[in-house]
Each structure stands twice: as structure tokens, then as C-alpha cells.
Amino acid sequence: MLKVSGLSKHFGDNEVLKQINLEVKRREVVAIIGPSGSGKSTLLRCLNLLETPDAGHIEIDGFEVDARRLKKSDAYALRQKSAMVFQHYNLFKNKTALQNVIEALIVTKKMNKPDAEVLGHKLLDQVGLASKASSYPAMLSGGQQQRVAIARALAVNPAVILLDEPTSALDPELVGEVLQVIRSIVDTDTTMLIVTHEMSFAREIADRVIFMADGSIIEEGDPQSLFGQPQQERTKKFLGTVFSKN
Amino acid sequence: MNFDTAFIFEAIPKLLKYLPMTLMLAVGSMLLACLMGIVLALIINNKIFILSPVAKVYISFFRSVPTLVTLFIFYVGIPQIFPDFTFIDAITATIVALSFKNAAYLAEEFRGALNAVDSGQMEACLSVGMTKWQGFRRVILPQAMRVAVPSLGNYLIMLVKESSLAFTVGVTDIFAQTKILASNSFRFLESYIAVALIYWAVTIVLTMLQGKLEKAMSKPYR
Ligand SMILES: Nc1ncnc2c1ncn2[C@@H]1O[C@H](COP(=O)(O)OP(=O)(O)OP(=O)(O)O)[C@@H](O)[C@H]1O
Ligand SMILES: [Mg+2]
Numbered sequence: 001m002l003k004v005s006g007l008s009k010h011f012g013d014n015e016v017l018k019q020i021n022l023e024v025k026r027r028e029v030v031a032i033i034g035p036s037g038s039g040k041s042t043l044l045r046c047l048n049l050l051e052t053p054d055a056g057h058i059e060i061d062g063f064e065v066d067a068r069r070l071k072k073s074d075a076y077a078l079r080q081k082s083a084m085v086f087q088h089y090n091l092f093k094n095k096t097a098l099q100n101v102i103e104a105l106i107v108t109k110k111m112n113k114p115d116a117e118v119l120g121h122k123l124l125d126q127v128g129l130a131s132k133a134s135s136y137p138a139m140l141s142g143g144q145q146q147r148v149a150i151a152r153a154l155a156v157n158p159a160v161i162l163l164d165e166p167t168s169a170l171d172p173e174l175v176g177e178v179l180q181v182i183r184s185i186v187d188t189d190t191t192m193l194i195v196t197h198e199m200s201f202a203r204e205i206a207d208r209v210i211f212m213a214d215g216s217i218i219e220e221g222d223p224q225s226l227f228g229q230p231q232q233e234r235t236k237k238f239l240g241t242v243f244s245k246n
Numbered sequence: 247m248n249f250d251t252a253f254i255f256e257a258i259p260k261l262l263k264y265l266p267m268t269l270m271l272a273v274g275s276m277l278l279a280c281l282m283g284i285v286l287a288l289i290i291n292n293k294i295f296i297l298s299p300v301a302k303v304y305i306s307f308f309r310s311v312p313t314l315v316t317l318f319i320f321y322v323g324i325p326q327i328f329p330d331f332t333f334i335d336a337i338t339a340t341i342v343a344l345s346f347k348n349a350a351y352l353a354e355e356f357r358g359a360l361n362a363v364d365s366g367q368m369e370a371c372l373s374v375g376m377t378k379w380q381g382f383r384r385v386i387l388p389q390a391m392r393v394a395v396p397s398l399g400n401y402l403i404m405l406v407k408e409s410s411l412a413f414t415v416g417v418t419d420i421f422a423q424t425k426i427l428a429s430n431s432f433r434f435l436e437s438y439i440a441v442a443l444i445y446w447a448v449t450i451v452l453t454m455l456q457g458k459l460e461k462a463m464s465k466p467y468r
Pocket of ligand 2 (some may be wrong): 040041165
């Protein structure tokens with residue numbers, strides 16, 4: 001369903017992604033973990049072309065692009081296949097919660113407003129924010145904003161949702177409500193790629209965990225084996241430091 | 247003392263008939279200048295090849311030349327090379343000249359306002375499949391406008407006053423009419439006080455409207 005091959009990206013002389021190969025099956029939930037600066041965000045951002053990769057092929061839901069021959073129209077077409085949840089929510093600040101959710105439906109999917117609003121209310125209800133439809137982002141807590149952002153991502157009915165540390169900008173007491181919403185969409189068989197520092201959450205929801213370091217995928221496997229019996233030294237060291245902190 | 251207070255009050259309603267012309271010049275120039283200013287700001291912010299240095303030269307030039315000189319270039323100068331350019335009447339020439347000059351200043355305002363919008367906003371637009379243009383129009387520009395409105399209001403107020411230069415090319419705006427009234431009645435002081443009071447009142451009203459607009463536009467952000 002999602003297939004990445006030979007994906008490379010550098011910033012200046014910093015090789016951030018080195019020939020990444022990755023496959024995600026439909027309905028699979030894949031968690032990406034790894035030390036800061038290992039290229040996790042860059043990988044996600046290459047998948048929807050917020051960053052332009054230097055080389056590599058990206059295929060999502062039957063649509064493939066070659067990074068070396070990237071046309072503008074291909075970039076827009078590929079982005080139709082995914083949606084992203086950002087660390088800092090990035091809700092449209094000039095729009096209400098409901099408008100945030102339905103904006104893309106109206107602008108890109110050409111849905112008429114009443115239909116879009118019905119769907120928008122349903123999605124806000126799904127993330128527990130039915131009563132906040134007419135609130136602007138500035139009036140919402142971080143946790144509420146992130147839940148609206150999740151509803152906004154769901155609205156475009158993406159083949160895959162990319163989540164980049166969706167809880168790491170939140171106050172500790174707000175993390176739970178957002179994880180709960182993510183759990184609930186895992187249950188709807190949505191395909192997800194989630195970068196997270198919440199190890200126990202990754203262990204709980206992921207079908208597969210990928211450990212990245214220095215721009216490469218070092219090791220991957222189901223949560224039990226990757227957290228239980230990591231094979232690579234880098235993985236052991238990383239998990240060691242993470243769990244000794246907690 | 248020869249000062250006729252009553253004359254002022256008689257003059258004001260006569261002069262007010264020409265206020266629409268003054269406001270038309272100011273608002274027309276403001277709209278065109280905003281449009282041009284936004285385009286210039288986008289060209290410079292996005293470092294568009296060739297156009298970007300051209301925009302910078304444009305800004306430098308029109309900031310340096312007196313408005314009156316710009317006006318005469320358009321009204322008297324250009325028809326000299328293009329004799330067919332007769333469609334540029336005095337009103338159009340005034341609006342164009344005021345727009346070209348103010349666009350140079352507004353470009354800087356818009357550049358700042360656009361830069362004040364977090365880059366994550368455009369990324370969010372793209373991530374849900376919107377085009378850059380859709381994102382710009384529906385998310386970035388409205389947020390930038392809110393930042394720009396306080397200074398835009400000041401430019402409009404300056405334009406109301408600057409539009410009085412139109413009398414030099416024969417447009418009968420409120421100031422030109424005041425000159426006529428003054429020389430016909432020999433009540434110079436009274437006439438000019440009357441028009442000064444009108445400009446003052448217009449500025450007070452515009453300032454009030456600006457405050458209301460600012461308040462309405464900042465509602466989502468509190
Ligand atoms: N726009 C950019 N310009 C230059 N360098 C960048 C840019 N974005 C990321 N980098 C660099 O690329 C490397 C990988 O960054 P990335 O954000 O992908 O890491 P990460 O794994 O997401 O880290 P974190 O856990 O801190 O979020 C880092 O060295 C970072 O400094
Ligand atoms: Mg990151």
C-alpha cells in the first residue's frame with residue numbers, strides 16, 4: 001500500500017536519509033522510534049513531499065512518484081493520498097474547529113458545504129469535541145487542538161495518516177486524551193505511520209516498530225521482539241537510555 | 247477683525263459635495279496599491295528569479311521620488327511619448343501615481359505581515375491536499391491581513407490627504423473646490439479652515455472604523 005525505495009535526502013552536507021526502504025501494508029500501524037536528529041520527521045515529511053527527496057521512489061495507494069522526476073501535479077496528487085498530524089498541531093488559526101476539519105473537503109474535494117459540515121460535525125464528535133465546533137484554535141487547549149488536527153486529517157479520508165510526535169508538545173496531563181483518540185482510530189483500521197517518543201504507547205498500538213538512527217532503518221519488528229529482544233547494538237543502547245530515564 | 251465664523255458653516259456642506267471624489271481617489275489608490283504591494287511582497291519573499299531584484303529597484307525608486315513628481319510623470323510625461331495614451335485622464339493618472347508610490351511602502355508592510363505567519367500553516371494546507379495558491383488565499387493571506395490592518399489604516403488616512411495633490415492636474419476634489427471657493431469669496435482663512443475640519447472629521451471616522459475592523463479581525467486569536 002505504501003512503498004518507499006531508495007529514499008535519500010540531505011541538507012547541506014548532512015545526509016539525513018540514506019537509501020531508506022520501507023513498506024507498510026493496508027491497515028497496518030507502524031511506529032517509528034529513534035534518537036533525536038535521526039531523520040524520523042524528515043522521512044515523514046518526504047512522504048508527503050513537504051521536503052523534496054534527492055532520490056527514491058514513493059508509492060502510496062497505487063500512485064507512484066520518482067523523486068528525481070518530480071512534477072508539481074504529481075506532488076499534489078501524492079498528497080491527496082495522505083494526511084499529516086503535526087507536533088505543533090498547525091491548525092488554521094483563522095478558522096474555527098469545524099472550518100479546520102472541512103476546509104480541504106470544500107477546497108480540494110469540492111464537496112458542498114452542508115454535506116461537508118455534516119461530516120465535520122461527525123468527525124469532531126468522534127474526537128470528543130462536538131461542543132467545540134465554533135471555537136477558534138486560540139480558545140482550545142493543546143490536547144483539544146491536536147484532536148481537531150486528527151479530525152482534520154481523517155476528513156480527507158487518506159490512505160495513510162502520518163503522525164509526527166503528536167503528543168510531545170503537550171502538557172503531560174493532556175497526553176492521555178490525545179493517545180485515547182489515536183487508539184480509537186487505530187481501531188477503525190486506518191493505516192498509520194507514527195513517529196513517537198511514547199514507547200509504551202508504541203508497544204501497545206503498533207503492529208510493527210521501526211528503529212531509526214543516523215538516517216537509516218537499523219532494525220524493525222513486532223513490538224514484542226523489538227522491545228523485548230533487540231538484535232542490534234544501536235537499538236539496545238537507545239532502548240537502554242530511554243527506559244532508564246523513565 | 248475680519249473673520250466670518252458663519253462662512254465656515256456655510257462652506258462645509260458645499261465642500262462636502264466633493265468629498266466623494268476625494269474618497270474615491272483615496273480608496274481606489276488604496277485597493278490598487280494593496281494589490282500591487284502584495285504581488286511585490288510575494289515576489290521578494292519567494293525570491294523569484296529576475297523579478298525579485300526588479301521589485302527591489304521599483305520599491306527603492308518610488309520611495310525616493312516625491313509623489314507630485316510621480317503624478318506629473320504619469321499625467322504629463324507619458325502622453326508625450328505615447329500621444330495615443332489619451333485615455334489616461336487626470337483621475338486615472340492620480341490613482342495610478344498614488345498607487346505606484348504607496349505600493350512601494352505597502353510591499354514592505356505585507357512582507358512583514360506574511361513573514362509573521364507561521365510556516366506550519368502552509369505545510370498544513372499542503373498536507374491536506376490544497377495547492378499553494380489555495381493555502382495562500384484561504385489561510386495565509388487572512389492571517390497576514392490581520393497583522394497588516396493597523397498600518398493599512400494609516401496608509402488609507404495618508405492617502406485621503408495625499409489625494410489633494412489631484413488639484414494640480416485639474417481634478418476637482420474637495421481641496422480644488424476649496425481653492426475655488428476661497429478665491430471667489432476672498433474668505434481664504436475660513437475656506438481652508440472649513441476643509442481642514444472636513445479632513446479632520448474624515449480621519450476621526452476612519453480611525454474609528456479601523457479600530458472596529460481590528461477588533462473584529464482579532465476575534466479568532468484571543
Ligand atoms: N529544513 C532543514 N534544514 C537543514 N537541516 C535540517 C532541516 N530539517 C532537518 N534537518 C536536520 O536533519 C536531521 C534530521 O532531522 P529530523 O527532524 O528528521 O530528526 P528527527 O529524527 O525527527 O528528530 P527529533 O526526534 O528531534 O524530532 C537533523 O540533523 C536536523 O538538524
Ligand atoms: Mg522530529
